Structure formats: C-alpha cells, structure tokens
Amino acid sequence: MSYSSILYLLPFLGAVLLLYNGVPRKFRWCILLLASYIFYWMGSPTTLVFLLLSTVAVYFAGIFLNKIQDGFELSKKALDREGKKSLRKIIGWQKKAVCACTLLFIFGLLAFLKYYPFLSENINQFFGWMHLAAPLPELKLILPLGISYYTLQAAGYIIDVYRGKYPASRHIGKVALFLSFFPQIVEGPIARFDETAGQLMEGKRSTYKNLTFGAQLILWGLFKKMVIADRANAFVAEVFENYARQSGAVLLMGGILFTVQIYMEFSGCMDIVTGSAQLFGVELPKNFARPFFATSVNDFWRRWHITLGAWLRDYVFYSVSLSKGFGKLSKTAKEKCSPFLGALIPSAAALFCVWFCNGIWHGAGWKYLAYGMYYYVIMLLGMLLEPLFARGAAMVHLNREGGAFHIFRILRTCVLVVGGMILFRAESVGAFGEIVGKIFTSFSPKTLFDGTLLQLGMDGWDFLAVAAGCAIVFVVSLLQEKGWSLRERIAGQNIALRWSVYFALILAVVIFGAYGTGYDQVAFIYGQF
Numbered sequence: 001m002s003y004s005s006i007l008y009l010l011p012f013l014g015a016v017l018l019l020y021n022g023v024p025r026k027f028r029w030c031i032l033l034l035a036s037y038i039f040y041w042m043g044s045p046t047t048l049v050f051l052l053l054s055t056v057a058v059y060f061a062g063i064f065l066n067k068i069q070d071g072f073e074l075s076k077k078a079l080d081r082e083g084k085k086s087l088r089k090i091i092g093w094q095k096k097a098v099c100a101c102t103l104l105f106i107f108g109l110l111a112f113l114k115y116y117p118f119l120s121e122n123i124n125q126f127f128g129w130m131h132l133a134a135p136l137p138e139l140k141l142i143l144p145l146g147i148s149y150y151t152l153q154a155a156g157y158i159i160d161v162y163r164g165k166y167p168a169s170r171h172i173g174k175v176a177l178f179l180s181f182f183p184q185i186v187e188g189p190i191a192r193f194d195e196t197a198g199q200l201m202e203g204k205r206s207t208y209k210n211l212t213f214g215a216q217l218i219l220w221g222l223f224k225k226m227v228i229a230d231r232a233n234a235f236v237a238e239v240f241e242n243y244a245r246q247s248g249a250v251l252l253m254g255g256i257l258f259t260v261q262i263y264m265e266f267s268g269c270m271d272i273v274t275g276s277a278q279l280f281g282v283e284l285p286k287n288f289a290r291p292f293f294a295t296s297v298n299d300f301w302r303r304w305h306i307t308l309g310a311w312l313r314d315y316v317f318y319s320v321s322l323s324k325g326f327g328k329l330s331k332t333a334k335e336k337c338s339p340f341l342g343a344l345i346p347s348a349a350a351l352f353c354v355w356f357c358n359g360i361w362h363g364a365g366w367k368y369l370a371y372g373m374y375y376y377v378i379m380l381l382g383m384l385l386e387p388l389f390a391r392g393a394a395m396v397h398l399n400r401e402g403g404a405f406h407i408f409r410i411l412r413t414c415v416l417v418v419g420g421m422i423l424f425r426a427e428s429v430g431a432f433g434e435i436v437g438k439i440f441t442s443f444s445p446k447t448l449f450d451g452t453l454l455q456l457g458m459d460g461w462d463f464l465a466v467a468a469g470c471a472i473v474f475v476v477s478l479l480q481e482k483g484w485s486l487r488e489r490i491a492g493q494n495i496a497l498r499w500s501v502y503f504a505l506i507l508a509v510v511i512f513g514a515y516g517t518g519y520d521q522v523a524f525i526y527g528q529f
Contacts, residue, residue, distance in 0.1 A: 028203030047144035062168025204281030217275030224268030226513035234457030
C-alpha cells in the first residue's frame with residue numbers, strides 16, 4: 001500500500017484515526033500497533049515473520065542486559081574495590097556478548113535476505129572463472145518491507161541499552177510499536193527509541209493543530225511526489241534504460257531530472273509520513289533540511305537523509321573511532337607522520353567504514369558500493385586539499401565567506417551530487433562510465449532545443465509542470481532557509497486565505513498530478529531498500 005495511494009490516505013488512515021480517538025487513552029497504542037501490522041501485512045504478508053523475529057530478539061536481549069546490569073548493582077555492594085573491578089570486567093564481557101549475538105542475528109537476517117543473491121552470484125561467477133563447480137545454490141528470496149530501516153532502529157535500540165543510555169523496556173508492545181509504526185516503516189525516518197517510543201505509547205488525542213499541520217505536510221508531500229517526481233519518472237526511465245542511444249546532453253538532462261525526481265519523491269514521502277504521524281500527535285525526526293542549499297558534499301549529507309547519516313555517525317564512526325585498534329592506529333599516525341596527516345589518517349579510516357556501510361546499505365550491487373566510495377573519495381580529497389585551497393584563496397585575496405563564492409560552492413556541490421545520482425541510477429558501474437564518457441565526448445546542446453527531449457516520455461506540458469513545481473518548491477525552501485516558519489504563518493492567516501492555500505495544493509495534485517491514462521504508478525525509490 002503506497003503512501004500516495006487513495007487506499008492509504010482515505011480508508012486506511014481515516015479509519016485508524018477514528019479508532020485511535022474513539023478508544024480510551026490507555027488503549028490507543030494498541031490501535032497503532034494493530035494498524036501497523038495490518039499495514040505491513042498488506043504490503044508484505046509473507047515476510048511479517050522477519051519483523052516479528054527482530055522484535056522478539058531485541059526485546060529479550062534488552063531484558064537480559066537489564067538483568068546483567070541489575071545483578072552487578074546488587075553484587076558490588078558486598079565487594080571491595082578489586083572485587084568490583086573484576087566483576088565489572090566480567091559483566092562487561094557478558095553484556096558485550098549479548099549485544100554482539102543480537103546484532104549478529106538481526107544483521108544476519110538482513111544480510112541473508114538482501115545480500116545473499118548478490119554474494120552467491122559473484123562467488124559462483126568467480127568459481128566459474130576457475131572452472132570449478134558453483135558452491136552456492138541460487139535462491140529466490142523476497143526482501144521484507146522496510147527491513148533496512150527497522151533493522152537499523154532495532155540495532156540502535158540494543159546498542160543504546162548496552163551503552164547504558166537508557167534501560168531496556170519491559171513492555172514488548174512498546175518495542176514492537178517502535179519498530180513497526182506504519183508511517184515510517186517503509187522509508188524511515190530512522191528514529192531512536194528515546195525519541196519516539198514514549199510518544200507512541202502516550203496516546204495523545206488528535207488536536208486541531210495536529211490535524212491541520214499533519215494535513216499540510218501530507219498535501220505538500222503529495223505535491224512533490226505526484227506533480228514533480230512521478231511526472232519526471234517517464235523521462236528518467238526512458239533515458240537511463242536506453243542510455244546507449246542518447247546523446248551526452250540528453251544523458252546530462254536525465255541525470256539532472258533524476259536528481260530532481262529522487263529528492264522530490266524521498267522528501268515528499270518524508271512529508272507524508274511525518275504528517276501522518278503528526279495526526280496522532282507523534283513528532284518524527286527530521287530527515288531533510290534543504291540539501292540543495294549545501295555548500296559542500298559534507299554539508300549536503302548533513303541535510304540529506306539526516307537520520308541515516310546520524311545513525312552511521314553514532315554507531316559506526318564513533319564505534320570505530322573509540323575502538324582499541326583504532327586508538328593504536330591514531331597513535332602510530334601521530335608519531336610517524338606530520339601533524340596534518342597524523343590527524344587526517346585516523347579520520348579517513350573511520351570515514352571509510354561509514355561510507356562503505358552507506359553504500360552497501362543502499363543496495364546489493366557493485367554500483368552501490370561505488371556510490372559510497374564516490375562520496376568517500378570526494379570528502380577525502382576535500383580534507384587533503386583544504387590547506388592548499390586556503391593558501392590559494394589567501395594569495396588571490398578571495399573572500400571565502402562572500403556571497404558570490406557562496407553561490408559558487410552551492411553550484412559546485414550540486415554538480416557533484418548530480419554525478420553521484422547518475423551513478424546511483426545507472427544500471428551498473430560500467431553503464432555509469434559510458435554515460436559520463438558520452439556526457440564529456442558527445443555533448444550537443446542543440447539536442448536540448450530541437451525537440452529531442454519531447455520524444456522521451458515527457459511532452460512540453462510535462463516539462464512546464466515539472467519546472468513550475470520545482471520553482472514553487474525552490475521559493476518555499478529559500479524562505480525556510482532564511483528562517484521563515486511557513487506552516488505557522490499559514491496557520492495564522494484568516495480562514496479564507498488559509499483554506500485557499502489548502503485548496504490550491506489539493507487542486508494542484510488533482511489536476512497536475514501524474515496518474516491515470518498514460519502514467520504508471522511509481523513505487524517510492526527508497527522503499528526498495
């Protein structure tokens with residue numbers, strides 16, 4: 001069931017909202033949990049068992065960690081200093097073993113279901129080159145809905161309990177609802193237990209403000225998804241599926257439009273799911289912060305898929321940085337290298353782990369690994385060359401904080417991001433190489449104006465609708481970047497103006513949305529991860 005479908009928006013969401021507000025407060029979490037499992041079953045009925053397995057695993061692992069810690073607190077009262085130190089070490093190993101086994105189990109499920117086909121294909125291919133029999137059988141596996149998202153949430157929960165951030169919940173329903181909450185299970189955002197679990201269990205009654213603000217976000221998300229992203233999809237699909245027949249200019253336009261498509265679709269989905277949660281008084285973490293105003297690739301990833309970046313930072317980067325082996329590397333680098341390289345080498349090593357994980361999280365394929373390495377290399381080069389850039393700017397008296405240079409940095413970042421998106425959309429690393437090669441060797445600007453673009457899935461009205469939609473989103477984003485709270489401003493207007501804005505959005509989706517004859521329903525791209 002797609003978040004942009006009528007089935008989700010009216011009968012499902014409407015029925016859940018009525019039931020939620022119609023039962024006593026203490027039972028409202030039950031309605032949300034039941035709705036979440038129904039939603040999941042409708043989308044992926046045969047794989048619900050894997051969600052349940054992950055839920056049960058982290059729940060009982062958390063309880064076990066609680067018992068280990070409670071046992072330590074009771075026992076240490078009767079011990080001297082040396083005894084406490086020895087017991088603490090034993091307890092530490094016990095907790096580490098429980099945490100490691102739990103992570104191995106839930107990530108093992110993810111690895112088998114998501115990566116086995118890719119690994120078996122490559123291993124069997126390697127054995128074929130060696131003229132040996134293929135050692136691994138081919139299995140047709142169904143990827144469970146949202147497994148990449150709920151697995152990270154489950155892992156974050158058990159790691160936080162292990163680290164002592166908070167005790168494990170003794171309420172299995174609370175853990176189950178946190179992992180399965182229906183608005184976020186397909187595409188995130190990736191929440192933390194201490195951020196949302198309490199809100200989900202609180203059972204707040206839906207208020208007028210929650211309902212209107214939630215509806216605002218849902219409408220805005222539908223506008224971005226259906227008017228812009230889905231309309232651009234026809235052109236993008238045609239260009240990338242038949243890239244060998246396209247000119248460099250057309251391929252570049254395809255890369256730009258895919259960048260527009262994936263941003264409008266992914267951020268639009270986040271608006272819909274955040275608005276859906278807000279109807280129930282639940283505030284989900286922000287996942288986008290106007291990424292195309294970023295002045296560097298680092299800044300872009302602080303604004304794009306924020307919750308994934310934060311998860312990788314807290315549970316990969318810091319875990320690697322604080323490990324004993326990493327400490328030895330850092331010490332050696334500082335002793336044997338210059339101060340600059342001594343500080344850079346450890347950061348580069350930890351950053352490699354982050355971008356390796358980012359790449360493989362997005363999908364099982366060499367292009368996804370290359371996608372992660374693409375950004376890793378760009379960031380590493382930026383760190384290496386920063387002293388050179390600073391000296392060069394000083395020599396030519398360039399004001400790096402000036403408005404013109406600020407715009408240049410934004411445009412430079414957009415170019416790098418489009419390059420990454422072309423790799424992300426290409427069918428393989430080889431196809432990406434061919435596309436980039438054609439962009440640089442067979443770029444013919446006249447194909448942008450001779451009618452060629454109008455023969456690739458979009459006509460003039462489609463391009464006009466996409467351009468107008470992008471212009472509206474740009475103006476709204478610019479105002480938000482300048483600190484305007486547009487939702488509050490709209491809500492503060494008189495009823496006539498306020499509802500004029502709402503109806504304008506509704507009409508835009510109904511009139512200009514890409515659906516019906518000539519358009520196929522487009523699945524959310526990030527829902528496939």
